[in-house]
Amino acid sequence: MRVLLVEDDEHVADALTAALRQYGHDIVTAPRAAEALANLDGCELVLLDLGLPDLDGVEVCKRMRSRSAVPIIVLTARADEIDKVLGLQAGADDYVIKPYSVHELRARMEAVLRRTCRCGVGSHDHDSSCTPEQRDLINVGPLSLDLRSRSVTLNGKPLQLTRKEFELLAMLAEEPGAVHTREDIISRVWDENWFGSTRTLDVHIGTLRRKLGSYDWIETQRGVGFRLGSPSAL
Ligand code: CA
Numbered sequence: 436m437r438v439l440l441v442e443d444d445e446h447v448a449d450a451l452t453a454a455l456r457q458y459g460h461d462i463v464t465a466p467r468a469a470e471a472l473a474n475l476d477g478c479e480l481v482l483l484d485l486g487l488p489d490l491d492g493v494e495v496c497k498r499m500r501s502r503s504a505v506p507i508i509v510l511t512a513r514a515d516e517i518d519k520v521l522g523l524q525a526g527a528d529d530y531v532i533k534p535y536s537v538h539e540l541r542a543r544m545e546a547v548l549r550r551t552c553r554c555g556v557g558s559h560d561h562d563s564s565c566t567p568e569q570r571d572l573i574n575v576g577p578l579s580l581d582l583r584s585r586s587v588t589l590n591g592k593p594l595q596l597t598r599k600e601f602e603l604l605a606m607l608a609e610e611p612g613a614v615h616t617r618e619d620i621i622s623r624v625w626d627e628n629w630f631g632s633t634r635t636l637d638v639h640i641g642t643l644r645r646k647l648g649s650y651d652w653i654e655t656q657r658g659v660g661f662r663l664g665s666p667s668a669l
Pocket of ligand 1: 442443444484485486487
């Protein structure tokens with residue numbers, strides 16, 4: 436995959452380039468916004484540092500989004516900027532807070548690519564006829580997820596989910612009916628290197644079921660994991 440890495444810190448850029456090349460990615464680096472915008476065409480994913488010397492990263496993100504539906508993952512130490520970046524205006528697909536591990540970044544990259552372009556059923560094709568809006572919407576019966584604004588509605592009413600709850604639900608909703616193992620869920624929603632108790636997953640499943648108003652939305656496959664169900668009493 437051709438990845439555009441926008442990072443002005445040479446040491447970070449070199450280390451990340453070396454690490455991602457090991458996984459077979461073709462990395463194009465840009466130390467400033469000007470090079471980033473000039474090299475956008477043909478890239479399949481953008482990793483964008485927000486702190487750039489020539490232009491604010493949020494503005495770079497907006498300009499990229501106005502030209503392309505390419506998935507953008509923001510790399511930032513500025514946690515206070517996240518809402519602005521993920522909002523409809525700037526339109527990033529996800530973010531990773533510095534300092535991050537390469538494992539965490541790769542998990543985010545894979546997750547973003549899995550859920551881009553949902554109008555090409557079950558494929559990763561970047562169909563040029565696919566609008567950003569189609570790309571980022573998942574509808575399962577009365578449940579609707581907008582991956583771009585990270586919002587969820589059920590029967591048209593908004594649900595207030597935490598970030599982890601949203602990611603958990605998005606993972607299940609991407610493949611309704613498919614069983615996801617506890618390990619897969621933890622590695623994607625938390626981190627591949629996460630060694631905490633799996634009790635955390637059960638707690639999140641519990642709060643999500645409560646917010647969805649039915650136990651049946653998330654079915655437990657005993658000894659295996661979970662899948663998105665279909666409540667009979669909708
Ligand atoms: Ca920087």
